[in-house]
Amino acid sequence: GQQVMQIPQYQHVQEGEDFTTYCNSSTTLSNIQWYKQRPGGHPVFLIQLVKSGEVKKQKRLTFQFGEAKKNSSLHITATQTTDVGTYFCGSTNAGKSTFGDGTTLTVKP
């Protein structure tokens, strides 16, 4: 079945620095979703990408889906302390979702 791998596992940044997490698959994905999970919380949907090469922005967050639909990235510009949490990518195929193990972001004020 499809698997998605995320790197890095952890990222610690100074407030104001940029942050990027990457999601990779050995197989072509029909879609990619990104979720954020705050410490002690549950995953919250951020966005879904479905088209090859697609780029979507949400304020300081930029999401990309690779041309081959095998990788994706989430980039945060000028991180804030409110950005702390674990960012998961996932992909759904015939109702079954597969998630990466996430990148945990910590931000030093």
Add this chain to the structure above:
Amino acid sequence: GAGVSQSPRYKVAKRGQDVALRCDPISGHVSLFWYQQALGQGPEFLTYFQNEAQLDKSGLPSDRFFAERPEGSVSTLKIQRTQQEDSAVYLCASSPVRNEQFFGPGTRLTVL
């Protein structure tokens, strides 16, 4: 409006006990998912319902795990004869027709 709710939020069970975890999805959401999340890992798919039909249960770890959604709304995940390795957070999510999933707060199960 109300989101996905799960109960209980915390459950401590002795090894060998049966447990039942409840999920109330968002009203009108056709799809319902159960996941198991271990510490430091992403959610692991357990099973998926579309209305009352269980379309995929390939992620259930063993025949001790059973899920149902008899009326296409509330769902129950039952674990029989719990083992220590069953300790995890169990997440429920519901979804309208797209792939966006709304997660509940989870049930943290600890098996002693």
